Amino acid sequence: MAEELRIVLRNADKIDASNINDYIKAGGYTALEKARRMEPRAVIEEVKKANLRGRGGAGFNAGLKWSFVPPAETKYVVCNLDEGEPGTYKDRTIVQKDPQTLLEGMAICAHAIGSRQGYIYCRGEYPYLVEHLNNAIAQAKAAGVLGDFDIEVRMGGGAYVCGEETALIESIEGHRGEPRFKPPFPGVAGLWAQPTVVNNVETFANLPEIINKGADWFASIGAASYPGTKVLTLTGDVVNRIAIEVPTNTTIRQVIYEFGGGIRNGRKFKAVQIGGTSGGFIPESLLDTPIDFDSMRNIGATLGTGAVFVMDDTRDIVDIVTRIAKFFEHESCGKCNPCREGTFRCYEIMKKINRGAATARDIDNITVLARVMQKAALCGLGQAAPGPIMTTLQHFRHEYERKLLS
Amino acid sequence: MANYRDIIARYQDKPGGIIEAYHALQREFNYIPREAVKEVARVFRLSEAQAYGVATFYSYLSVEPRGNYIIRMCESAPCHIAGADEIIKAFERELGIKVGQTTPDGKFTLELTECVGQCQGTPVITINSVPHVGITPDQIPAILALCK
Ligand SMILES: Cc1cc2nc3c(=O)[nH]c(=O)nc-3n(C[C@H](O)[C@H](O)[C@H](O)COP(=O)(O)O)c2cc1C
């Protein structure tokens, strides 16, 4: 029987999350003290060596990202709590159960890059988290643990694209949340054109334990190329719809059957979509794949945010993908043509297929369109939007063909 | 009810504070009134078109008047397969309005939303941003009765 391994959720349900004293009694803020006794350079090296890769989806080495930050008077640490990827509730869970571990992680990053101002960009749908975080920040300030590092919470407005780091920065600046052209990357010129590190909640929440227990400890957990744990959120037709934290060499099958308790109502498995609504669909034959970033990529899927959306054998794949296509059409910000027009046409063609009015020609068209979007869209939204269509055409093509006009 | 000018003034010195100001306005009025958008434009030194452009970019913000209780149904894929369509139909029947509309007494507004991050309990609705999970169509009259 596989077991959970809790690093970011180590205090979950064990401490009173609204009381900093509980966190401190559980060893909280010792890592920050330790980091502050280290040279900033050494903290960056430690995180780099731990090979902590971003938990927000792109999987970039956090220490390496920090090392690109040039010297500057003002630098910012930004936490991405936009969590807009459908099926994902991990960052909410982390913050609800242990907000101080996020603040401590951000403060460790601030010391490493030399920043005095942090922002947490919290999605508008989580107003109760904004309150919870403001309370946690006030307690941390009162206790003096943050030193001269300040953290402010800003609210998003229900735009999925604002999870993209440069759109997020635009939004904090008070603009429409449209992604910027890269380069320059935020690490060099981000918020108000100053060097800015943007990391996901879960990435920051890993830092206290990495500093306390060391890079070697962390690097030895789970899959070698994407070490540590991942918080996964189970949804759909799985018995246990819960958040779990497991080593990254855990297989998809273990996640669904051992932690998830298998398929609901005694039904059979059909498909699982991992990583959120932009993730690939995975058939039964690939369930023994470990969940780590690279293993998932090797099967044409993604780890993404770690959302695990399970579908039983009664589910209509084409109908679900049509719903997903509507999501992207709605969330495309409209800045670039391949995404604005592409998500619109994808939805149009998917609706046509779903209502039984399409021919094989439509499938050819959507396939070409998908390739164009993957190559030409400005940001990850338009690039990833065709993923669910392409992976279901690959693994569940018969479900499409069944709906075609003969 | 607070004056919109006072609300906006609280954010004028905050860099990028326009979105925070919009949230505060919406908390007070349930939407962002047209005169408030004008005032925001003046205070943050933007054209009215720009201020309006920011407000309308964000689906969580509304520039249309809405009811006292804003009911939003999540229609993302996990909620979709858990029966979101039936819940929506039941709300429409019970309230006598369509999605996007407000009841004539100004009490309820019915909207769709994408995932609200409570997918452990699909299907999910929010009422004035408070999530309610595991909703079934037969619970709806009781849920509406709780909105006084
Ligand atoms: C359309 C889109 C939405 C995204 N949404 C999120 C999000 O909600 N949360 C997040 O942490 N990263 C999100 N990302 C990834 C961010 O751009 C960025 O890579 C991440 O915040 C970096 O943090 P990490 O390296 O710690 O993962 C999104 C990217 C795209 C293209």
Ligand code: FES
């Ligand atoms: S999918 Fe409906 S709350 Fe997440």
